[in-house]
Amino acid sequence: MSGTPSIDGGHPIRDEVLGYGGQDITEREKEAVVEALDGDYITRGPTVEAFEEEVAAYVGADHAIAVTSGTAALHLLGEALFEDGDEVITTPLTFVSTANAACYAGAKPVFADVKRDTRNLDPDNVREKVTEDTAGIIPVHYAGQPCDISEILAIADEHDLRVIWDACHAIGSEWNKEKVGGQKDAAIFSFHPVKTVTTGEGGMVVTNDDDLAEKVRSLRSFRMDYSPEGYDNEPWYQVTEGVGYNYNFSDILASIGRVQLDRIGEFKRRRSEIFDRYQDTFADVEGLITPFVKDTVDPVWHLYAIEIDEEKFGCSRKEFVNSMHAENIGVQVHYVPLNHHPYFQEEFGYDEGDFPIVEEIYEGIVSLPLFPAMSEDDVEDVIQAVKRLHEHKRD
Numbered sequence: 001m002s003g004t005p006s007i008d009g010g011h012p013i014r015d016e017v018l019g020y021g022g023q024d025i026t027e028r029e030k031e032a033v034v035e036a037l038d039g040d041y042i043t044r045g046p047t048v049e050a051f052e053e054e055v056a057a058y059v060g061a062d063h064a065i066a067v068t069s070g071t072a073a074l075h076l077l078g079e080a081l082f083e084d085g086d087e088v089i090t091t092p093l094t095f096v097s098t099a100n101a102a103c104y105a106g107a108k109p110v111f112a113d114v115k116r117d118t119r120n121l122d123p124d125n126v127r128e129k130v131t132e133d134t135a136g137i138i139p140v141h142y143a144g145q146p147c148d149i150s151e152i153l154a155i156a157d158e159h160d161l162r163v164i165w166d167a168c169h170a171i172g173s174e175w176n177k178e179k180v181g182g183q184k185d186a187a188i189f190s191f192h193p194v195k196t197v198t199t200g201e202g203g204m205v206v207t208n209d210d211d212l213a214e215k216v217r218s219l220r221s222f223r224m225d226y227s228p229e230g231y232d233n234e235p236w237y238q239v240t241e242g243v244g245y246n247y248n249f250s251d252i253l254a255s256i257g258r259v260q261l262d263r264i265g266e267f268k269r270r271r272s273e274i275f276d277r278y279q280d281t282f283a284d285v286e287g288l289i290t291p292f293v294k295d296t297v298d299p300v301w302h303l304y305a306i307e308i309d310e311e312k313f314g315c316s317r318k319e320f321v322n323s324m325h326a327e328n329i330g331v332q333v334h335y336v337p338l339n340h341h342p343y344f345q346e347e348f349g350y351d352e353g354d355f356p357i358v359e360e361i362y363e364g365i366v367s368l369p370l371f372p373a374m375s376e377d378d379v380e381d382v383i384q385a386v387k388r389l390h391e392h393k394r395d
């Protein structure tokens, strides 16, 4: 379908709004929830434990600790690994929670620029940001494409830094045939509805470090010692060892997670099909910069993020977004760089323009709808909406 874009007076490509991401829930998840509700525990019980074991086995980590969100997972790891006065290097092209992992612990988030092609942290720039106060690095596997893991680990080894891999976009993604999640020191996942595996809200810490796992488990549940030594005959006796949190996950949500994890192969295939269809279609559209994919990775794609070259495409990113919305197609920008946010500017002195590559990417970036529940017609609607706008602007 070509013709006049809806924003300029044409009929919208769709009557119903298509979101940019969303869950895929079947009868299996619904039955699992009913079964969980009939169980003895609807808070953290055996289903949470089973889900943790399955995630740990799937990503190749010794421990998995389920929590209430990806943000909670970052909070607990930040608190476990960093302290007041530390510096923690991360990307500005992420959601606020990534950098907040440092802030929660009183540490300073130090932003480094990203690589122009993958949009992941640039190891050379990370190296330049290391000071004597640097305690860690928090890389993000942007859109599902793993970072240069070995290069980042080499920097961490060289300077004795702790690494938290923000893998919220990347459950199931592989780097050099290895799943993300098992690398040192720890990784975190999010189970928000736009993510590949969802439980509505939820998150997970995974690690091979026994001490770190114990610390995170304790922080998750009030830092309570439930069986202090010497109190065997006083079963009620439980005492706190410090200020902890209640980030306990529930058996109800874990029951959804177990089914979703079992379906991850199906999700990966469908996400890849849509991703490839977009890649084939948009490769030749002038003014659209399509995602670059490294040959050492096998991602489970979370986002399909293109960049609009205003001059060549014929309109700005702003006009593109508003035009897609007028066609009832949900698109989103990942992300407003963190150095643009008032909090990071006022608290840490960052400013717009501090990171030239991030700035260049932010200028044109926009994510098109990509989620397994999309039908072929939905995908076609997105393609037609983009083509219609492009043709109209080039007339």
Ligand SMILES: Cc1ncc(COP(=O)(O)O)c(C=O)c1O
Residues within 6 Å of the ligand: 069, 070, 071, 072, 094, 095, 097, 098, 140, 166, 168, 169, 189, 190, 191, 192, 202, 203
């Ligand atoms: C890169 C990244 N980090 C952290 C988070 C926070 O995860 P959650 O929404 O589960 O708290 C998100 C989710 O939006 C994310 O995309």
